[in-house]
Amino acid sequence: MIQVAVMGHGVVGSGVTEILLKNSAEIAKRVQDEIYIKKVLDLREFPDSPIADRFTKDFSEIEDDEDIKIVVEVMGGVEPAYTFVKSCLLKGKSVVTSNKELVAQKGAELLKIAKERNLNFLFEASVGGGIPIIRPLNQCLAANNVEEIDGILNGTTNFILTKMIKDSMSFEDALKLAQDLGYAERNPAADVEGHDACRKICILASMIFGKHVYPKGVHTEGITKVTLDDVGYAEAWGGVIKLIGSVKQNNGKHQILVAPMFVPAISQLSSVDDVFNAILVKGDSTGEVVFYGKGAGKLPTASAVVADVMDCVTNIDRRRNIFWEDSSNETIMPFEDTAYSMYVRVFAVNKAEACVNVSNLFGECNAIEKDNTPENEFAFVTPVMKYSDFEKACKSLEKEGCKILSTIRIADF
Amino acid sequence: MIQVAVMGHGVVGSGVTEILLKNSAEIAKRVQDEIYIKKVLDLREFPDSPIADRFTKDFSEIEDDEDIKIVVEVMGGVEPAYTFVKSCLLKGKSVVTSNKELVAQKGAELLKIAKERNLNFLFEASVGGGIPIIRPLNQCLAANNVEEIDGILNGTTNFILTKMIKDSMSFEDALKLAQDLGYAERNPAADVEGHDACRKICILASMIFGKHVYPKGVHTEGITKVTLDDVGYAEAWGGVIKLIGSVKQNNGKHQILVAPMFVPAISQLSSVDDVFNAILVKGDSTGEVVFYGKGAGKLPTASAVVADVMDCVTNIDRRRNIFWEDSSNETIMPFEDTAYSMYVRVFAVNKAEACVNVSNLFGECNAIEKDNTPENEFAFVTPVMKYSDFEKACKSLEKEGCKILSTIRIADF
Numbered sequence: 001m002i003q004v005a006v007m008g009h010g011v012v013g014s015g016v017t018e019i020l021l022k023n024s025a026e027i028a029k030r031v032q033d034e035i036y037i038k039k040v041l042d043l044r045e046f047p048d049s050p051i052a053d054r055f056t057k058d059f060s061e062i063e064d065d066e067d068i069k070i071v072v073e074v075m076g077g078v079e080p081a082y083t084f085v086k087s088c089l090l091k092g093k094s095v096v097t098s099n100k101e102l103v104a105q106k107g108a109e110l111l112k113i114a115k116e117r118n119l120n121f122l123f124e125a126s127v128g129g130g131i132p133i134i135r136p137l138n139q140c141l142a143a144n145n146v147e148e149i150d151g152i153l154n155g156t157t158n159f160i161l162t163k164m165i166k167d168s169m170s171f172e173d174a175l176k177l178a179q180d181l182g183y184a185e186r187n188p189a190a191d192v193e194g195h196d197a198c199r200k201i202c203i204l205a206s207m208i209f210g211k212h213v214y215p216k217g218v219h220t221e222g223i224t225k226v227t228l229d230d231v232g233y234a235e236a237w238g239g240v241i242k243l244i245g246s247v248k249q250n251n252g253k254h255q256i257l258v259a260p261m262f263v264p265a266i267s268q269l270s271s272v273d274d275v276f277n278a279i280l281v282k283g284d285s286t287g288e289v290v291f292y293g294k295g296a297g298k299l300p301t302a303s304a305v306v307a308d309v310m311d312c313v314t315n316i317d318r319r320r321n322i323f324w325e326d327s328s329n330e331t332i333m334p335f336e337d338t339a340y341s342m343y344v345r346v347f348a349v350n351k352a353e354a355c356v357n358v359s360n361l362f363g364e365c366n367a368i369e370k371d372n373t374p375e376n377e378f379a380f381v382t383p384v385m386k387y388s389d390f391e392k393a394c395k396s397l398e399k400e401g402c403k404i405l406s407t408i409r410i411a412d413f
Numbered sequence: 414m415i416q417v418a419v420m421g422h423g424v425v426g427s428g429v430t431e432i433l434l435k436n437s438a439e440i441a442k443r444v445q446d447e448i449y450i451k452k453v454l455d456l457r458e459f460p461d462s463p464i465a466d467r468f469t470k471d472f473s474e475i476e477d478d479e480d481i482k483i484v485v486e487v488m489g490g491v492e493p494a495y496t497f498v499k500s501c502l503l504k505g506k507s508v509v510t511s512n513k514e515l516v517a518q519k520g521a522e523l524l525k526i527a528k529e530r531n532l533n534f535l536f537e538a539s540v541g542g543g544i545p546i547i548r549p550l551n552q553c554l555a556a557n558n559v560e561e562i563d564g565i566l567n568g569t570t571n572f573i574l575t576k577m578i579k580d581s582m583s584f585e586d587a588l589k590l591a592q593d594l595g596y597a598e599r600n601p602a603a604d605v606e607g608h609d610a611c612r613k614i615c616i617l618a619s620m621i622f623g624k625h626v627y628p629k630g631v632h633t634e635g636i637t638k639v640t641l642d643d644v645g646y647a648e649a650w651g652g653v654i655k656l657i658g659s660v661k662q663n664n665g666k667h668q669i670l671v672a673p674m675f676v677p678a679i680s681q682l683s684s685v686d687d688v689f690n691a692i693l694v695k696g697d698s699t700g701e702v703v704f705y706g707k708g709a710g711k712l713p714t715a716s717a718v719v720a721d722v723m724d725c726v727t728n729i730d731r732r733r734n735i736f737w738e739d740s741s742n743e744t745i746m747p748f749e750d751t752a753y754s755m756y757v758r759v760f761a762v763n764k765a766e767a768c769v770n771v772s773n774l775f776g777e778c779n780a781i782e783k784d785n786t787p788e789n790e791f792a793f794v795t796p797v798m799k800y801s802d803f804e805k806a807c808k809s810l811e812k813e814g815c816k817i818l819s820t821i822r823i824a825d826f
Contacts, residue, residue, distance in 0.1 A: 019556055019698060030555060030734065124552075130699035132549035139537075139545050142443060143432055143719035268705060271684050285432060285716035286543035286706060292681060293702035303698035306556035314734060321443065321727060 001034045002313050005062040007084055008075035009042035009055070012098050012125070015302025016072055020309075021050065027306070031313040038068055041075075041084075063087050070312045072305060073097040082106050089113045089121065094316070096308040098125035098301055104199035108212035108326035118319050122308040127153065127200045128277050130300025131293035132307075137207055137281060138322055144283030146208040148248035150413045153200040155275035155295045156184045156191040157223050157243045161260075162273045164231050165240050171226060183275055193222035194243060194258040201245030204279070205256050206324045208247070209331070213256060217329035219338075221259040230406050233345060233379045236370035239264040242272070244411060253333035261411040262343055268292075269413075280413060336388035341410040343368070344394070345379040347403040354378070357400045361393040381410060414447040415726050418475040420497055421488035422455040422468070425511050425538070428715025429485055433722075434463065440719070444726040451481055454497075476500050483725045485718060486510040495519050502526045502534065507729070509721040511538035511714055517612035521625035521739035531732050535721040540566065540613045541690050543713025544706035545720075550620055550694060551735055557696030559621040561661035563826045566613040568688035568708045569597045569604040570636050570656045574673075575686045577644050578653050584639060596688055606635035607656060607671040614658030617692070618669050619737045621660070622744070626669060630742035632751075634672040643819050646758060646792045649783035652677040655685070657824060666746035674824040675756055681705075682826075693826060749801035754823040756781070757807070758792040760816040767791070770813045774806040794823060 006016055020027065020037055028034045039062050040046075040055045049055065062068055063084075071088045073095060075081045081102050085095050089110060097103065103110075103123045114121035124134045128151075140146060152158050156178055163174035175192065178184035190196045198220045205213040223243050234241045242263045247256040263270045268290045272278040277295025282288050294300045311320065344362075348354035358365055358380060365380040373379075382390065394404050417433075419426055433440065433450055441447045452475050453459075453468045462468065475481055476497075484501045486508060488494045494515045498508050502523060510516065515523075516536045527534035537547045541564075553559060565571050569591055576587035588605065591597035603609045611633045618626040636656050647654045655676045660669040676683045681703045685691040690708030695701050707713045724733065757775075761767035771778055771793060778793040786792075795803065807817050 015698075023556065023558075026558075027556070130696075131702055132545075132552050135552055136545035136549050139548055139720050139724075140716075142723045143436065143440070143716040145436075145439075268684070271681070283543075283716065285428075285712040287710070287713055289544055289704070289706035291702070291704060294700045297700070299698040300700055303553075303556040303696065307552050310555045311552075 001036050002069055002316070003036050003038040003067045004070040004072060004309060005039040005041065005068045006037060006072045006074065007041040007062065008073065009040055009044070009046060010074065010076070011298045012301045012305065013074040015298040016074060016305050017051065019302055019306045027310060031310050033313055035309065035313060038065065059084055063091055068093060069316065070094045070096065070309055072309060073099055073102070074305065075099065076101065078102055078105050085110060086113065089117065089119055092117060092119065094120040094312045096122045096305055096312060098123070098305050100126040100196070100199040100203060104202045104215050107203065107206060108324060111323050112326070115319065115323055120312045120315060120320055122311060122320065122322070124308050125301045125304035127203050128279060128291065128293065129295040129297060130304050131277060131279070131291050131295065132304070133279055133291050134207070134322070136291065137204065140281055140283050140286060140289065141208060144285045146281060146283050148282040148413065149201070149204050149208065149279065150244055150246045150269065150411070151201065151204070151279035152242050152269055152272050152277050153197040153245045153279070153295065154191055154243060155277055156188065157197070158272065158277070159183050159275045160192070161223060161226070161241055161243065164226070164228060168228060170228060171224065192224050194220040197243060197245045198258045201247055201256060201258060205247040205254065209254055210324050211327035211331065212324055213254070213332065214329050217332050219257040219259070219335040223260050225406065226260050227406065230345065230408060232370050233343065233368050234262050237262060237343070237368050237381065240270050241408065242269060250333060254331050255333045255338050257335065257338060259409055261409045263411045267411065267413065337386060339384050339386045340412065341384045342382045342390055343379065343408045343410060344382065344404060345377065345406040346397070347377055347405055349376055349401065351376065351378055354400070354402050357397055357402070361396050377405070414449050415482055415729070416449050416451040416480045417483040417485060417722060418452040418454065418481045419450060419485045419487065420454040420475065421486065422453055422457070422459060423487065423489070424711045425714045425718065426487040428711040429487060429718050430464065432715050432719045440723060444723050446726055448722065448726060451478065472497055476504055481506060482729060483507045483509065483722055485722060486512055486515070487718065488512065489514065491515055491518050498523060499526065502530065502532055505530060505532065507533040507725045509535045509718055509725060511536070511718050513539040513609070513612040513616060517615045517628050520616065520619060521737060524736050525739070528732065528736055533725045533728060533733055535724060535733065535735070537721050538714045538717035540616050541692060541704065541706065542708040542710060543717050544690060544692070544704050544708065545717070546692055546704050547620070547735070549704065550617065553694055553696050553699055553702065554621065557698045559694060559696050561695040561826065562614070562617050562621065562692065563657055563659045563682065563824070564614065564617070564692035565655050565682055565685050565690050566610040566658045566692070566708065567604055567656060568690055569601070570610070571685065571690070572596050572688045573605070574636060574639070574654055574656065577639070577641060581641060583641060584637065605637050607633040610656055610658045611671045614660055614669060614671060618660040618667065622667055623737050624740035624744065625737055626667070626745065627742050630745050632670040632748040636673050638819065639673050640819065642758065643821060645783050646756065646781050647675050650675060650756070650781050650794065653683050654821065655682060663746060667744050668746045668751050670748065670751060672822055674822045676824045680824065680826065750799060752797050752799045753825065754797045755795045755803055756792065756821045756823060757795065757817060758790065758819040759810070760789055760818055761791065762789060762814065764789065764791055767813070767815050770810055770815070774809050790818070
């Protein structure tokens with residue numbers, strides 16, 4: 001019998017205990033051992049739980065219990081999760097977490113402690129919820145040089161964008177609906193500002209580079225500025241707007257950012273709607289591989305956590321080969337040096353004159369025409385240009401009397 | 414240093430040696446051991462290979478070499494692959510194969526031998542080429558009851574169907590093009606008759622049921638009867654025709670078949686084009702997860718083989734938890750009992766009369782209207798009905814003077 005503790009009894013945590021209890025016989029058959037939940041840590045009361053007697057509010061009951069070999073952390077947030085997880089590892093317990101913030105902020109340090117003590121620190125559920133991605137990516141990496149990852153990594157923003165695209169809802173109305181449906185928090189900043197997606201692309205980037213990529217150094221734009229006009233121009237251009245986390249190797253540097261992008265209809269990512277996530281991995285041998293599924297939710301995420309727990313049980317005395325070193329983001333390409341083709345929407349009193357200025361400043365651009373364009377508005381797509389050059393050109397255009405209403409990157413995958 | 418042998422130096426085999434040689438330093442770093450190709454078995458001569466001196470035509474040089482711990486089988490076909498692989502396992506060597514025919518025909522027996530001897534028998538590349546599917550599925554299975562798998566499992570037929578759909582090419586012309594491009598063999602039967610897809614869905618079914626499903630008992634239809642008219646009706650209906658391998662649990666029975674199906678545009682599988690494969694896995698906890706990528710090709714397939722070899726190296730003394738028992742297909746639902754909604758295309762001299770007969774025989778059907786329909790032709794979609802009832806109704810309709818031109822299942826995923 002293997003004894004485990006679950007820290008946190010929220011949405012994911014209650015799913016973990018539910019699966020471990022409900023499927024205990026099948027799980028025991030698969031791992032050839034019984035998994036017993038010894039303790040559940042939560043500050044709240046759950047008198048109706050079938051294992052109500054095993055709840056505790058005192059972390060030391062887990063930390064100091066030498067019989068507990070595996071600890072599940074599903075509390076979320078950096079603290080106190082970080083302190084608790086570190087303590088558990090230092091006490092010789094393997095840890096499974098779904099906490100992307102923890103892994104994105106403290107992954108290198110926790111992986112190092114786990115490695116030194118021959119323990120497992122697993123986090124399949126931290127990216128893509130129930131979509132297997134961390135382990136397959138590790139497998140892709142085995143015989144491949146992974147050159148690029150582009151992903152729709154946040155279900156909430158994808159739901160909002162889908163409602164804007166399919167139902168012409170405004171951002172505000174779509175956000176409200178997402179909140180009403182429980183997809184978005186009352187304070188939706190982490191989702192709509194792109195921070196959640198940023199944590200996830202940082203975890204994937206850390207894996208493929210073997211060096212920790214910290215969110216702090218990663219350019220992150222959310223979807224709060226995306227308007228229905230932009231959605232319409234994207235459609236006229238031949239695609240949709242998606243919030244993309246992207247990382248790629250570029251001349252020895254690592255290019256990484258999170259931003260809304262025009263994604264062409266031909267891309268596998270363009271048809272990923274609602275709360276679904278999808279992650280496109282490009283390897284030099286495998287070519288393009290896409291993983292698609294629900295990126296969040298109680299049971300999908302909990303099942304990924306339980307699969308990691310089972311992996312810990314069958315590998316109780318050996319460490320999975322998932323590791324990256326610490327770093328100071330020194331290989332990250334400065335954001336100003338990244339280069340994309342850009343969509344630009346402009347207000348101009350004199351459109352003809354403005355178009356001439358656009359050609360002079362941005363080079364040869366392609367106009368996008370859509371129905372119901374306001375009289376003094378037009379939109380175009382620039383050639384691929386360095387962001388610093390693009391910004392300069394934008395400033396110059398505004399000096400010429402135009403007002404830039406929107407700028408959005410064109411996906412290059 | 415771990416010594417390996419590669420049996421077969423065709424497309425995949427040459428890719429395996431290429432990756433093992435080219436990426437040897439990185440691979441050694443990852444598995445913390447050097448992988449040395451001691452022997453390559455092939456009856457042909459490869460004097461220009463950088464390891465030409467290690468080629469042999471004599472299997473006993475591999476079988477009897479106790480230093481060779483891992484053998485890669487990439488010859489294809491059941492014999493002599495089966496005899497060789499069995500001998501290797503009996504001699505205590507782990508085996509990695511990309512050979513779907515071997516796994517579909519002999520998997521249970523070979524897995525049993527491997528289990529008894531605590532060896533690995535791995536076959537990630539046998540399904541989906543470079544798409545990680547066997548290992549993620551095993552992981553999905555860990556905490557999930559996998560209820561259904563539906564997949565586009567054969568790139569050649571998907572290429573042909575894509576050409577029919579997008580470029581209105583006839584089946585014959587599209588097949589010719591696939592042959593010219595090297596996607597289809599000169600004898601294309603294994604692909605276009607559905608046998609290749611059948612082997613792959615049998616492997617996936619065996620994994621999720623834990624019992625071997627033999628191709629022999631699986632109803633298999635290819636795409637040779639699909640016409641451009643059918644493609645047009647599918648479009649008018651709101652979807653595309655794809656060759657689908659499908660397996661699901663149904664009242665304690667296992668429903669499995671390979672057949673062309675109308676796939677609605679809303680499905681993730683509808684946009685999988687050209688030689689790409691995609692596999693949709695439905696778990697009771699994860700919900701729908703899709704794996705997408707190139708299902709064949711030298712480097713994608715070879716990289717999956719090499720990843721398995723690396724897994725064997727890091728687990729040289731322990732067996733991966735992939736196993737299923739032998740069976741006699743006794744849990745497979747008789748094909749006649751499977752139930753689908755069906756598309757039917759009919760020639761009738763008197764259409765009005767025929768329509769009345771259709772309602773009487775099939776129940777309430779939906780007509781599909783498309784442009785340029787020949788005068789005496791019409792098409793409809795039946796309610797979900799047992800195949801045996803459907804066949805009876807078809808016969809009765811033909812007795813009434815109609816001629817049934819096509820019947821194709823409507824996908825229910």
